[in-house]
Amino acid sequence: MQIYKTIAETREALAGEALKNKIGFVPTMGALHKGHLSLVERCHSESDLTVVSIYVNPTQFGPQEDLNHYPRNLEKDIDLLRNYHVDIVFTPDDVQMYPEGYCTWVQVEGLSDILCGASRPGHFRGVATIVLKLMHIVNPKLMFMGMKDYQQIIVLEKMIEDLNLETKIVRCPIVREPDGLAMSSRNSYLTPDERQRATCLIKALKNAQKMVNEGHLDSSILISEAENIIKQSDGRIDYIKIVDGSTLQELPEVRSGSRMMLAVYIGNTRLIDNIELLP
The missing domain is CATH 3.40.50.620 (HUPs)
Known part of the structure; x- marks a missing residue:
């Protein structure tokens, strides 16, 4: 080398x-x-x-x-x-x-x-x-x-x-910790309590994916549910959006290729994550 x-x-x-x-x-x-x-x-x-x-x-x-x-x-x-x-x-x-x-x-x-x-x-x-x-x-x-x-x-x-x-x-693909938190250099900023609370990001994303699989396609409902999960862990939301996976344009309803994307502050640390909602 x-x-x-x-x-x-x-x-x-x-x-x-x-x-x-x-x-x-x-x-x-x-x-x-x-x-x-x-x-x-x-x-x-x-x-x-x-x-x-x-x-x-x-x-x-x-x-x-x-x-x-x-x-x-x-x-x-x-x-x-x-x-x-x-x-x-x-x-x-x-x-x-x-x-x-x-x-x-x-x-x-x-x-x-x-x-x-x-x-x-x-x-x-x-x-x-x-x-x-x-x-x-x-x-x-x-x-x-x-x-x-x-x-x-x-x-x-x-x-x-x-x-x-x-x-x-x-x-x-995103590489994740065993509890689902996406690996990031900024994870080192998190206190032990914040590290535990940071799992709310993947919980919100997985819940949205589950709801889509059950037939819920309204973006506003999916985003509202994600917001509730984040707030329960005292996360401060920068944004939660459902977008077209190619253009990043916001979508009122989930369709093929849609992704939920979010940025959340846990304490002072800004974390991002995303998931495909519908292949």
């Missing part, structure tokens, strides 16, 4: 590889957990060359968000990756990715200002910009991303389509 800190040395190491090998790429912000590692395993199984980036991207955090407190442990992350057949780890700093005078941004309009984008203005501009930059550096054929960040996948797939890029996103 080779570790590179600069764009130049990463590009040099990958020069010509895309012509003879299928490069797989897993972009991360570090604080790696089993969810990330499942992406790396999938990448290794479907690619000839596995590349992982570790970079906490400042431009996707708002002024009042947790950039300064976001968990970082690069040494531990690299030790974990040594056991997962990773060929290259790219660990740039802010000077590499956003040199002085940087002023170019990628904006996927429409998809970026709803759901999480409504609560976190500029978030998806930062996400789209950094991922496009990383894609140009790594030149992957496949990019592996977890479906917990479902809106992020939709935004990036649209960017790839609109800019005629050749990378394909491989959607990977």
Whole structure:
């Protein structure tokens, strides 16, 4: 496993590889957990060359968000990756990715200002910009991303389509704790009591899925039931929406491909999750 800190040395190491090998790429912000590692395993199984980036991207955090407190442990992350057949780890700093005078941004309009984008203005501009930059550096054929960040996948797939890029996103299932909580680096913020209460997210989602299977398709009723479950655990709701799985547009009634998506504060920690309600 080779570790590179600069764009130049990463590009040099990958020069010509895309012509003879299928490069797989897993972009991360570090604080790696089993969810990330499942992406790396999938990448290794479907690619000839596995590349992982570790970079906490400042431009996707708002002024009042947790950039300064976001968990970082690069040494531990690299030790974990040594056991997962990773060929290259790219660990740039802010000077590499956003040199002085940087002023170019990628904006996927429409998809970026709803759901999480409504609560976190500029978030998806930062996400789209950094991922496009990383894609140009790594030149992957496949990019592996977890479906917990479902809106992020939709935004990036649209960017790839609109800019005629050749990378394909491989959607990977959400990895969950035994009690159903979606794995997230931010779970480390939760106190023991908050950690227990955080299971209300998956309980609300599973209950909605069960109601749909029983024939209840009215979105307002399903959302109301989900709100009740969240509030019983003292969760503070950012949003609960039922949307089209392709366009993210809100739906008054569940139909094929519908997803329930939610963002909830447990204490001061904002958690997201989603589930397909009807295949």
